[in-house]
Amino acid sequence: MALAETASPDGPIGPSTARLRPAALRQLSDTQAAWLLLTPLLLFFGVSVIYPVIETIRLSFFEIRGLAPPKFDGFGNYIRLFSDANFLNSMKVTLVWALTATFFSVLIGWGLAMLCSLNPQKTLVFRVMIFAAYGVSEAVSGFMWLGIYRPDYGLLNGILEAIGLTNLTQPWLGNPSTALGSVIVAYVWTQVGLPLMTCFASIQSIPKNLFEAAYIDGAKSGSVMRHIIAPLSMPGVRVAIFINLLNSLKAFDLIFMLTGGGPVRSTETVGFFMYRESMLNFKLGYGAASTVILLIAVLVVSIPLILKRTGDAK
Amino acid sequence: MIGRAPGWIVPLVGAFALIWIVPIVGLVVTSLRPISEIILGWWSLQEFTLTLDAWIVVWDKYPLAYAFWISTKIAVISTIIPMLLAPAAAYAFHFLKFRFRRLLLILIINAFVLPNQVVIIPLFRLWRELGLIDNIWSVIIPFAGLSFAWAVFLVKNYLEDFPNELIEAAQVDGCGPLARFFYIVLPNALTPIAAVGILQFMWTWNGLLLPVVFLRDELPLTALLARIQGVYDRNWDQVAVAAIITTIVPLMIFIVFQRYFTAGAQTKSGSKE
């Protein structure tokens, strides 16, 4: 491609810099280098992830009621989980919750990132405004949305009345058919900042001459967006999907604040279930078992994806 | 500049941002009005008084400066660690051949599902035995450890588009695997590293569950301000003050670091094959 010609031979990353390297490190094999690079990370990881995970797996085989001493129970917790209507319900709710929330938050964030990237300087202040929602804690966002949805003096009902749509007013969080949707909207509001940021960063790392070439060929900004920005911002989109999807599985505070899981369990997600069972009801074994199941489910979904993307090392 | 932006883009994004910020405006207004007025919603106009009472109460009652310092220490250290280690790991996973590569990667990335409440009790016991309770490292270690899942994924994902010929050229020149990382990959991975920095700073700055369980006297801002809200009263004006105080710093970090999104793009230009 023509682009290769524009490479600057004297850039800060020219191969010449390699001469600065200490001689001893030159001889390292890939394996040695990899372990050298990974060891510090693995130390942190071992203490704060591997050890608690092993502990969680161990706990999941015990029946623990609050502070009482644990009783070994084999697969009892797992068997109970799969016959627990509340757990199965939470799986269903989670599927809707995680997929819709991730889809909309990433879509909105990506779209905004593409628009903003056409004029990065003038949209900076707007990006900061949208990102601000990401910086507010879930509990506080919950409170702000509570004011919007409340049945008596809620902002949403107030606006609907003001524009003559009185018949659309609702107790948004009390009606089982609107509660989950309302919580998802609030959650999407909190989550758009991340896709906006990662997609924007991704677009900014698209080589500039690609655009120049396209504009010289007479392309309009619409087609530039479609043919260059959208496909080349995929790394940012992937990261956003990954982070937002897995974060949505853990969401608790916002749901707790807005609906407390209600009305009648219609907004209880797996994250809510896990938190309630282990932190509120303190059935640590049961909560642990539900965490293990979630871990396995995510593992099953993610292994093929990760394998596909890791291929052979370059 | 990516090109000739049509004129409607700025007003459109602006309108969107203005709608987006409504709840945040609400937060600010809530912090400035007495509770008796915001009962009908912060937008109600029946009576309208602005007061700094909530700000003064929070300022008087809580040692904010000290907590601010603790928060900064915790967030900065827990942010620097993944900013250094995640690119190293991502490089190893992406460019080097070694045994257990895929297995390790799967393990690390899947750890992201792990909710904080799972980590708390095992670590609490461990920290007690090691005497780390009320030491900021009891929070920093899990903050860093839990961040690698997404941080490694994020950096590795950007490296997938990294120009291979640069690596090859360095290899031909006799550059070892570590030198290739430090001299070639690292300087070109500023964009994802900045993203890791922004996100990790924000999450650790806002982290609540680990600090309140592991720390006693050295409380960060979030843990200190969490005490404002009682079980039996809803003093939302003060809670709003707390939320604003805690949100401002990560926003500054965002504004500062996001400059690297464009900087990263420049060094990389002209390398797509």
Next chain:
Amino acid sequence: MLRMDTTKRTTLLGSAAVLLGLACSAGSALALDGELVMINWLGGAQGEMMEKLQEDFEAKNPGVEIRNVIPQASGDARGGIRAVLMGGEQADLLINTWPAFRAELIEAGMILPLDASYESNGWGEKLGESWQALSTVGEENYGVTYTFGDRSGIWYRTDTMAKAEIDPPATYEEFLSGFGALNAAGVTPISVPAKVWAHAEWFESLLLRTAGADYMTRLASGEASWTDPEVRTALSKWQEMLQSGCCDDGNTMLALDWDISVDAALKTGDAAYVLMGMWLNTRAKQEYGETPGEDFNIVQFPAFDMGHDRESMVDAKELNMLSAVENREAAEAFMGYMLTADAAGIMAEYGLASPSTEVDPSIYDPVIQKSVNEVTSADKLQFVLGDLLPGDLGGEYRIALQRFLQDPSDETIDAVTQQLALVAQGAY
């Protein structure tokens, strides 16, 4: 000045008595000292109150330094407390307000019986028998109750009553017949905040009036069944109220948080009645700037003439002594201090009532006075049912009542009572 002297003297006498008691049991200890560690999860106004109480205690016992362990977790303080205890944190005292949690602590061997301490400190004289009974499990007493609240009191604004030209109801019939007048005046008679837990208050007071405290005790301990006619009767009374236009539609109730309902009843006047604990008094005084007894008041849950009209629902907070106690002397001294008139004076400032006999009720504002009178003159006291139910049952119980409010039909009553009986089987 005179008053100060007497308080000082009583304190001196009090501490002298404590010291004598210690001298007999522990030997040579003359002054209290060392660190007293307290698991203190109270936040907001109550947290402030506890801080003041601790400062006052420290001023009276200069050798003692109190350190708070502050567990915190979203939703329910018990999660944080358990995490702290399971992690092996050492502490001397624990603030507790859930009888079911006390039972859990006893079963795990984490708190100590206090009968000997009651004896040696003479707490029995300050804390009446019905209070001691509330903290007694089996034969042993595990807690020192330092504050309580009336939970059968219905709160209202005086001007709402005037607007609808009715009086606060004394009987169930008056209560029902008032709904028409209130609705005609554009006021929702009752605001029921059913989002999480507060709707259960109505069911509990209905059950108290129709089936009585003894039955509720049996229901809470798993001896009585949720399919009993007693439960049905209470629910059918609520059905009757709903049919008489007491409340908003089900979905609206399920969307309400307790504070919104309280605002509606005590601030805006959109609703007439709300049934909840004494912390509303603080809220109405501090946040709405209203005067207790003038702007708002409480009336005891109306009489049903079914033999249980002189019973009262209460909540309470107590101190438990942890088995890991290291400074027993200071811990006992603090428990004793919480029953003094000085401590009650501080609590009264925050709108809370003390059960101690040393307290002159005239220190309270009219609303607290009224509720204290109701509770102290009651034949029987019943602790809030929701806080007595073990584990899952507590959660299931509140959801069952939500389902009832969504569709208050006989079929729903059948379905939810059966479901509760089923969950109860696994919970004990």
